[in-house]
Amino acid sequence: MNTVKGNKQLSLVSLKEKVQEETKAIYAVEKFNLWYGENQALYGIDMTIPMNKVTAIIGPSGCGKSTFIKALNRMVELVPSVRMNGTVTYDGENIFSPKYKVEELRTNTGMVFQHPNPFPKSIYENVVYGPRTHGIKKKRILEEIAEKSLKEAALWDEVKDRLDENAFGLSGGQQQRLCIARCLAIEPEVILMDEPTSALDPVSTGKIEELVQNLKKRYSIVIITHNMQQAARISDKTAFFLDGQVVEHADTTTLFSHPEDKRTEDYITGRFG
Numbered sequence: 001m002n003t004v005k006g007n008k009q010l011s012l013v014s015l016k017e018k019v020q021e022e023t024k025a026i027y028a029v030e031k032f033n034l035w036y037g038e039n040q041a042l043y044g045i046d047m048t049i050p051m052n053k054v055t056a057i058i059g060p061s062g063c064g065k066s067t068f069i070k071a072l073n074r075m076v077e078l079v080p081s082v083r084m085n086g087t088v089t090y091d092g093e094n095i096f097s098p099k100y101k102v103e104e105l106r107t108n109t110g111m112v113f114q115h116p117n118p119f120p121k122s123i124y125e126n127v128v129y130g131p132r133t134h135g136i137k138k139k140r141i142l143e144e145i146a147e148k149s150l151k152e153a154a155l156w157d158e159v160k161d162r163l164d165e166n167a168f169g170l171s172g173g174q175q176q177r178l179c180i181a182r183c184l185a186i187e188p189e190v191i192l193m194d195e196p197t198s199a200l201d202p203v204s205t206g207k208i209e210e211l212v213q214n215l216k217k218r219y220s221i222v223i224i225t226h227n228m229q230q231a232a233r234i235s236d237k238t239a240f241f242l243d244g245q246v247v248e249h250a251d252t253t254t255l256f257s258h259p260e261d262k263r264t265e266d267y268i269t270g271r272f273g
C-alpha cells in the first residue's frame with residue numbers, strides 16, 4: 001500500500017475512533033419510570049450520559065432530579081417503597097438486572113452531596129476510608145492514594161501539613177473538596193454531584209467549578225444545579241427536568257441559547273421555578 005495513502009487511511013480510522021470515544025455514552029437510560037409507593041416521580045426517561053463530559057441536570061424543586069441521579073447508582077432502592085421499570089445501562093450492562101453486581105456499580109460511581117459530609121475522623125482517614133474498606137492495608141500505598149486524591153481535588157496544598165487534624169476543622173468549601181477527594185480515592189469512573197455548591201460561598205463555589213472542569217478529563221460527571229449560570233459555565237450537556245420528565249436534553253450552549261421547548265425557555269429565563 002502507498003504509505004501516504006496508508007497513513008491517511010490510518011489517521012481517518014483513528015479520527016473515527018476518537019469521535020466514537022468522545023461521543024460514547026457511559027449510561028443509557030430508556031423508558032425509565034419510578035414510583036415512591038403510589039406516587040410516580042419519573043416518567044419515561046430516555047437519556048444518554050456521555051463519557052468524560054459534564055452533564056447538568058436542571059429543573060424546579062421536586063421535579064425528580066435527585067431521584068434520577070440516585071437511580072444511576074441504585075441508591076434510590078434504599079427507599080423501601082420504590083418501584084421501577086425500564087432500563088438503565090452502565091457501560092453496556094443493565095444495572096437493574098438480577099445478576100448485576102451493585103457493589104461494582106457503587107465503586108465505579110462516586111457521589112457528592114449538597115452539604116459536605118466528612119466522617120468525624122482526620123483528613124487523612126477520610127480519604128483512605130474507601131480504599132481501606134476495599135482491603136488496601138499497606139501504609140505506603142494508602143499514603144500515595146491520599147496524596148494523589150487530595151491533589152486531584154485541589155486540596156493538597158491547603159492540608160498537607162495537617163492531615164492528622166479532624167476534618168470538621170476545615171472550611172465548608174474545603175470539606176466539600178475533601179468529600180470529592182474521598183470519592184476519587186476509590187477510583188470511580190463517574191461522579192454524581194447533587195447540588196455540590198449550594199451550601200458554599202462564591203469563592204469556594206468557583207474552586208469546585210474549576211475542579212469539575214479539570215476532573216472531566218478523567219471522569220464522567222453528572223451535576224444537579226439550581227444555578228443556571230453554573231450549568232451554562234461548567235457543563236457540556238444539560239437536561240431540563242419538569243414534573244418527572246425530561247423536557248429537553250441538548251448541548252448546553254444550544255439549550256441556553258436556542259431552547260426548543262417553551263417550558264425550557266420559561267425556566268431558564270426565570271419565569272418559574
Ligand SMILES: Nc1ncnc2c1ncn2[C@@H]1O[C@H](COP(=O)(O)OP(=O)(O)OP(=O)(O)O)[C@@H](O)[C@H]1O
Pocket residue numbers: 036041059060061062063064065066067068079
Ligand atoms: N424518599 C422518598 N419517599 C417518597 N417520595 C419521595 C422520596 N424522595 C423524593 N420523593 C418525591 O419524589 C419527587 C421527586 O423528588 P426529588 O427529590 O427527586 O426532586 P428534586 O428535583 O431533586 O427536588 P429538589 O430540587 O427540591 O432537591 C417529589 O415529589 C418528592 O416528594
